Amino acid sequence: MENQHNFDHSGVPCGILHIGVGNFHRAHQAFFINQLLSDPDQADWGICGVCLLPSDKNTFHNLTAQGLRYTLTVCGRDGQDEVHEVNSIKQLLWAVEQPEAVLDKIADPAIKIITLTITEGGYNLDKSTQSFIWDNDAVEHDLQRPSAPKTVFGFIAEGLRRRRANQAGGITILSCDNLQHNGEAAKQAFTTFIAEQDENLSTWVSDNVTFPNSMVDRITPTTTAQDVERLNKKSGVADKAPVYCEDFIQWVVEDNFIAGRPALERVGVEFTDNVEPFENMKLSLLNASHTLLSYPSMLKGYRKVDEAMQDDDVRAFIKKFMDEDITPHVPAPQGTDLEEYKQTLLERFGNKSVSDQVSRLCGDGLSKFPVYIVPNLKKMIAAGQDLTRVAILIAAYRHYLACLKDDSGSTYEINEPWLTQQDLDLIQNEDPLAFLAIPPFKHLNLTDNSEFSTLYTNYVDRIKREGMRNVLANQSTSY
Incomplete structure (x- = not known):
């Protein structure tokens, strides 16, 4: 030192x-x-x-x-x-x-x-x-x-x-x-x-x-x-x-x-003179990937980010998201090598000395989803891209908020300061599509998107029946 x-x-x-x-x-x-x-x-x-x-x-x-x-x-x-x-x-x-x-x-x-x-x-x-x-x-x-x-x-x-x-x-x-x-x-x-x-x-x-x-x-x-x-x-x-x-x-x-x-x-x-290219790169890749790993990792039982990043399925899930879902919508700022930037992100997430808390990344999802996930989700829908990973994420977010237990039955506390009673009712509704009416998603009309709603409801059911670990393991084997 x-x-x-x-x-x-x-x-x-x-x-x-x-x-x-x-x-x-x-x-x-x-x-x-x-x-x-x-x-x-x-x-x-x-x-x-x-x-x-x-x-x-x-x-x-x-x-x-x-x-x-x-x-x-x-x-x-x-x-x-x-x-x-x-x-x-x-x-x-x-x-x-x-x-x-x-x-x-x-x-x-x-x-x-x-x-x-x-x-x-x-x-x-x-x-x-x-x-x-x-x-x-x-x-x-x-x-x-x-x-x-x-x-x-x-x-x-x-x-x-x-x-x-x-x-x-x-x-x-x-x-x-x-x-x-x-x-x-x-x-x-x-x-x-x-x-x-x-x-x-x-x-x-x-x-x-x-x-x-x-x-x-x-x-x-x-x-x-x-x-x-x-x-x-x-x-x-x-x-x-x-x-x-x-x-x-x-x-x-x-x-x-x-x-x-x-x-x-x-x-x-x-x-x-223009922060936007740097901002878009960081929010779309770092912050969005943090959100993507947070809820699945919590449900798999991880409490430290570096430990989750040692999981091959989690790492593959994030890399696929970065490379295929997000990179098409992130023009690299001048002087930036985007492939090097993404590799550096994976190294940063896995930094054992920092050992960030998964719970911190999970906190205040209502504020994070509109900033980190929704803007590129709109672009992905418009481009006709595969929505699998985002569907898994939103299904995991619902399960995280509704169940308060991970795959092994261990409990956790949530930190969502902006949840209203109406939001809580939608979270606990037996119809998983009701969840898509909470603030981050309600203006996207995701229930009208048959591809997304089918994927999402499928993963809500699978996470409940099989657990997050098996859902991500099956995703990993298909990469």
Whole structure:
């Protein structure tokens, strides 16, 4: 294990405010900034982190207790680890206890960029229509009480209102979440909310706020209590909030910053006029393949991704999906070898040192399917392609949600924060076609597609009767 010693960043001011200080942010954006801050002319780009949710309490207190520094263990595919001390987060606020401090920080002229990792579902956009969802108690509260916000939309709106009053100048809001056209999604969500709340502010935002698209990539598992002990033993540091991740990292950003930006190209970030080819490649191959392996792997009894990737049937299932189902719809970005990219993905998924949790990949499927699977499924249907693997995936997703037991009878917990009672009724309906009316699929009219509905209902029955292991084994032998 190699320890990476970094420059002392004490006294660095904050030029970036980041909402959503989870493991991914700390392994990705904060890591890039940490590398950059050692350049004297980039010393104004420290991060002010904002923990927005009550569930962020432990993160806030653990990081605060150790001066906001933490260790990041980068796990190589060759088995070699590097440990970095990251101290690019120079201030940390918890909105639950410090709402006024958060609002004033957004209005601070020194802050030039607001970055976001609030998850795919955090933008409060309808999964099918991409329209803003108004039927939300917290959103309604923020419309009625702008000065005492609860949601990210309310905090941003009130902070920008104060920024306008302070004459603090323009600002960039940069989404770092796994959404297609994530800058456009952020713009849709925030400008729609602001227009409803404050028409005058809406006009100011249109002239003073930019929303670049970006693509981010680095596998960063949840850190368990066992991981904390393991990582600290390796690093020799008593860290209450360590993070670990794979050795691959990528960040591609549309160069559209109204108030300036850090020179992140110096540390490997790629700036471009068009993020879409990179975004399409990553969402269609990495994220879609993660979703494809997640539910079948969970049902087969796997709980770690690297263990599932040692299963020849799972690996063949994913490779066939990448090569035959998705590659026809993924033009390679300039300078990218698509075959090499796919091979690297298989290696990354199988990285034993990262050992990502299958349960993490299964979480919030309602938000992931519309982003990772549905866009290419539409293209596959239009092109008359074989729908077998997607049919297996959706049948596995139904079984995962409905049965809560894997092939061996072991139970698992699901994490689906957006499920409604109506969704639950459709999941438990004895007619498997009813499941196709849940939000990710209802606008696809899959029940009218005889090829898909036949495949899907067949696999629903086979998974129930034979188990996921036999279904994938039979697929593997046909490859």
